[in-house]
Amino acid sequence: MMLTPYSYNIFRGTINVNRRNISSIVWKDLFLEYIVKNIKNNTNYKRILGPPAEEVVKEVDLAGKTCLITGASGSIGSEITRCLSLRDCKILMACRNVYKAKLVTKNICEKSHLTFYQVNLASLASVKTCAENILVNEKKVDIVILNAATFGLPWTLTEDRLETIFQVNFLSQYYLLMCLGKILTSDVRVVFTSSESHRHINWPLSPTLEDISLPKDRYTSIKSYNISKLCGLSLMHYLSYQWSDTRKSVFCAHPGSFIKTGLCKNWWAYEALYILMIPFSKSITQGASTIVYCATSPELKGTTAVYLNNCKRCDESEVAKDINMSFKIHDLVLEILRDRVDNFDILYKDFRSLKI
Ligand SMILES: NC(=O)c1ccc[n+]([C@@H]2O[C@H](COP(=O)([O-])OP(=O)(O)OC[C@H]3O[C@@H](n4cnc5c(N)ncnc54)[C@H](OP(=O)(O)O)[C@@H]3O)[C@@H](O)[C@H]2O)c1
Structure with missing residues (x-):
């Protein structure tokens, strides 16, 4: 033994x-x-916890489509990459560690479908450089999957003076989306990888910077993670409103809870908990299924601002669907970026005017 x-x-x-x-x-x-x-x-494990991602996309033809995905080197991200590339989608993998991303995808994806872009989401400057490289090389993006995340870190500030989890999981990815505004197609689908844990957060009536980028004395990594996921949902509503007379759509997808991935690697206690939960949680491929469903399913054509769990519509928390709150959060986000990015208003003006 x-x-x-x-x-x-x-x-x-x-x-x-x-x-x-x-x-x-x-x-x-x-x-x-x-x-x-x-x-x-x-037991029929597959039926209880949902289909694998490959099954969800098996009827979809993605030839000619381009998908940008963040965190593609991670567990769920690389499975999404594999499933979409099986359907002939070109994948732009925005990864912190391109070497790792190449290793992870080496045997599972056709090389011809993958292009790698380096990005550290803890740095707005790195996001800008990544976006510039993408703009030079790519003509269009049909699907954007904002999937990267980190969790379980002690409190740290990034070089942009923001709490790390908030910046990595949310702010930098929204900034990346804005930077790529010019090449988003008229029917682009944006998918935020979300989490049910967003329900644990309730903001004050008028949130301030310290309510979303937590100072050390208010910080726990779970709280910051949940805030970052609630920000994604809020932004889904804001963007859907902004794009209401276009064919662009925005979704949030909860992959499943306690899926044993790299997310729990930063603290042994989380890792132990996730191991204990293995019998009751989805596999990585089942975790990827709701995200690929949002990104590709013809059933979602013409819809937007939908939160999905298990490939089904799901009611997000009251604060997440409060459109007034989403305007306030969005204003706050613009303020944060304006303070940190040169000529931000020019960039935002272009992004705002994306109507076609
Ligand atoms: N696992 C779950 O139970 C669960 C539950 C609900 C929601 N989710 C969500 O599912 C998504 C995928 O997570 P996962 O479970 O597959 O975790 P994962 O294996 O840890 O993948 C996370 C990805 O994010 C990337 N990332 C982290 N920090 C970054 C940074 N500073 N710059 C650029 N990329 C960075 C990681 O890159 P490196 O490889 O370089 O670290 C990795 O590719 C996340 O949004 C997560 O919040 C997961």
């Missing part, structure tokens, strides 16, 4: 392994494996 190296690593950091407790670790490890195996084998 052996510990798998993986689970041994997890426990090694947290338990002082000695002869007495090693048998209980082995026991827990085997018990966990037993549960996972049995649930996966003996």
Whole structure:
């Protein structure tokens, strides 16, 4: 009876392994494996937790389409990339680590469908450079999937003097979208990878910078993560309003909860929790399915401002769908960017006037 190296690593950091407790670790490890195996084998796991992403896109032809995706080197991001490239979609992978992205996609995607762009979402300057490179090389973008995220970090400020999770998960990705305004097609679909956890946040009547980019004394990484996801939902409503007389559409998709991905890597306790949740949570490919559904499904044609979970419409929290609040959050976001980006008003004017 052996510990798998993986689970041994997890426990090694947290338990002082000695002869007495090693048998209980082995026991827990085997018990966990037993549960996972049995649930996966003996029940129709696929039906309970939803279809794999590949099945969701199997009828869709994406030849000639271009999709930009952030966080494409991550677990759900690379699965989305694989499924869309199977349908002949050209994928622009905006990744922090291009080397990792190439490794991750090496054997699963056709190389001819992939183009890599380096971006560090913790830096507005890096986002700008990435957008400039995309504008030089690409003529159009039909689908934008804003999927990158981080979680479980201690409080840090970015070089732009913003709390890191807020900037990476939300602000920089909206800024990237704005920078690419010129090449978004007239029926572009924008998908924010969201989370059910947005429900835990309620903003004051008039939120300030400190309510979305948390100062150290108000910070927990969960709170900041939830705020970033609520910002995405709020922005979905704002953009849908702004684009109401166009064919552009915006969706938010919840992939599923506690999917064991790189998201929990920053703290062992989260990693342990996500491992324990494996029997009850979606696989990575099931996690990608609602996002690819939003990005490609013909059933969603002509709709916008929809939050989806399990490939179905879902009611977001009251604050998320409050259109007045989405205007306030949007104003705040513009203020933050105006303070940090040169000639921001010229960029925003172009983005705002995207009507066709
Ligand atoms: N897993 C879940 O249970 C769950 C639940 C609800 C929602 N979600 C959402 O699903 C999406 C995908 O997450 P995942 O679970 O697949 O996690 P993941 O494996 O950690 O992927 C996250 C991706 O974001 C990228 N990223 C992080 N910081 C970045 C930065 N500063 N600049 C550029 N890229 C950065 C990562 O790049 P590196 O590879 O360089 O780190 C990675 O590609 C996220 O939006 C997450 O919030 C996940």
